[in-house]
Amino acid sequence: MILNILFASWLGLELSIGVQAGATDAATSWHKFVRSPSSHTVKPLGIIPESTVGNVSNANGLVDGGGPTVLSRNNGDDLLPTVVVDFGQNVVGVLSLEFSGSQNTSTGLPGLRLAFSETMEYLRDRSDFTRSDNASGNEKLINGTDQVAVKNNNYTWTDLHGCENDKKVCSDGLHGFRYVKIWLEALASDAPYTSSLGSVSISGLNLEWSAYLGTPDTFTGWFECSDEEFTQWWYDGVYTVDMGTDMFLANETEPRGASSPTLEGKQVLFDGAKRDRDPYVGDLAVAALTSYLSHDFTESTRNVLEDLALHQRADGWIPPASINNYTLPLFDYPLWWVICSVDFVMYTGNVSYANTYWSTLVSVLDDYYPSHIDNATGLLDKNAEMGYGDYAFLPRSGPITYYNALYVHALSYTSQLATSLGYREDADRWSSRAAAVGVALLSHNFDKTVGAFYDGGPCPGGTAGTLCDVHAQDGNAIAILAGVTDDETSAEILDYWQNATSQAYGNAFYDSSILSPGDQFNGRVYAFISYFEIAARFATPGKATSAFDEIRRLYGWMAGHDPQITMWEGIGPNGTAYEGAFTSMAHGWSTGIVPLLTGYVLGVKPLTPGFETWEIRPVVDGGDLTWAKGEVPTPQGKIGVSWERKDTPSGLEFVLGIEAPDESYGVVYIPTVGLDNPKIKLDGEAVTVSLNEPAGCASVTVAGGKHIFTVES
Secondary structure, X not given: OOOOOXXXXXXXXXXXXXXXXXXXXXXXXXXXXXXXXXXXXXXXXXXXXXXXXXXXXXXXXXXXXXXXXXXXEOOOOOOOOEEEEEEEEEEEEEEEEEEEEEEOOOOOEEEXXXXXXXXXXXXXXXXXXXXXHHOOHHHOOOOOOEEEEOOOOEEEEEOOOEEEEOOEEEEOOOEEEEEEEEEEOOOHHHOOOEEOOEEEEEEEEEEEEOOOOOOHHHEOXXXXXXXXXXXXXXXXXXXXXHHOEEEOOHHHOOOOOOOOOOOOOOEEEOOEOOOOOOOOHHHHHHHHHHHHOOEOOOHHHHHXXXXXXXXXXXXXXXXOOOXXXXXXXXXXXXXXXXXXXXXXXXXXXXXXXXHHOHHHHHHHHHHHOHHHEEOOOOEEOEOHHHOOOOOOOOOOOEOOHHHHHHHHHHHHHHHHHHHHHOOHHHHHHHHHHHHHHHHHHHHHHEEOOOOEEOOOOOOOOOXXXXXXXXXXXXXXXXXXXXXXXXXXXXXXXXXXXXXXXXXXXXXXXXXXXXXXXXXXXXXXXXXXXXXXXXXXXXXXXOOHHHHHHHHHHHHHHHHHXXXXXXXXXXXXXXXXXXXXXXXXXXXXXXXXXXXXXXXXXXXXXXXXXXXXXXXXXXXXXXXXXXXXXXXXXXXXOOEEEEEEEEEEOOEEEEEEEEEEEEEEEEEEEEEOOOOOOOEEEEOOEEOOOEOOOOOOEEEEEEEEEEEEEEEXX
């Protein structure tokens, strides 16, 4: 029996799917998952009662507005009056305190100290991180806490970067945090302007949100499915990127030589909300996709890509970020600039960007990296004298699998774009080189004893030219996505990785710690690189179950641990923040859940710039999802997808509904949901489909518009 299904209101019709979990309005049922504040003025959610000590009256007044909160200390033997405010989730911006006066009991005004933290674990007598922690000289204003000399009158104090009295009573300014600890105490270095005695009356507290405010009305893409946790994690990923989408201002960004007149005052996509607050291009490989799929706000990504292109060296190398005056020596990030540039054109349709920076892109692929090819192996061979060279600041050298797989991926992906834009010679040259490097990689670096690629370099202290017996997640995952391996080899790699590195909080990025024993690499998880492994699992026949499993462990762990909601820069052994308090707990490169669910569970991807041609290939097996729906923004209009599968008395039934802009067309891969001889209909009519596809789906090319595919036994 064919399902009776009508499209959701996002297709201009009325939804009639029985599994919609009580959704009252298909067009807005996802609004409840959006995490952003409702306005730029953000109030705290609560007080941490057990953290309130000393003489504090009406602590809850900071939250409920029911009168002032008063902190008092009359002599040096009294406890320091302290209150901890919880905003309920990570926020970013500038804090303000409304004072209704103070009273002195000694020389100097009563002093307040403020410490900020993303987690309770690192909320101590200093902030978990301040801009001053990375600063030096005149840029270093504070040593862990922001200071206030509370005046005797009514006024509002705003936590702006600077000092009240020359170099004394100073504040760091903008912070990314969930908790703020406020207590009455003066720094000895602030004498004679502040005192640790007296009383302070606080009549109000709020944060002025500085980042992109992603309220439901700003979403141009959305996602929802039968698993509310998956749905919530999609919106948590968007919120994490929203927190990092902000204006580049010298006093609010990374101080280590990162201030740049070519970025000042522009919207950018920072790597993290708390730190480093510098726009690293590698992070955009995930964060920018999250942005494209949720909000029609591409300016922040384009500003970063263009700025880095303007700082390209004569040899073709592109800096990873503005830090150290655009000189940080990362070997992999020029390739990420290429990949992110292609993503930008494919998802936004901005062909003028491609034409403007085509020579920049050509120089990266044809000048810089070929100069590092070892003619004997045909592989990129990174010189040890270059020092650390990648996203994890690892001192890897030699024919590293990751660098070579990434080069193959960049060559192949850019060849696809070159073909679309009519750069035929470039496309042929790059696709040919990609194939050659891929063959060399399999020949030289594949470890047949375990069925995975070696990391590719010598062991510490080992002989140059030898391969250390260690394997890395990055090279193996990206080699699969780059098409270096066939399906059988891909499955072999993924099976090995699952067995060797599985943790309760994801899959580790190395299978041993031989490269750096003290750092426990085999217990460290990077959600950034895990995104590519999970994508490889979705792309490899028969591995979707393990993809869903890894999603649940990785994103479920971050969602279930303080600060919750936002996604961590890295996870260390036993599920800890991998660099302690320094760790960014709201990092855009860890939001791969968004492109994973949109690009694989809905299955929507561009084939040519701006989705003029596209594919829809939903993964519906391997997990326990029974339905999914959503929209993907494109320059011509939205691509909508809605699918449902269920068992009925007459057998398994599956319905896939799509809507795409009329002037576009694409390939739809219809899941056959395990049926041996499925009956497939398109808009109610039997359709001839191509069966020369990977097991589990059939394909048909359709023009834009509204279409319904049905599959039954």
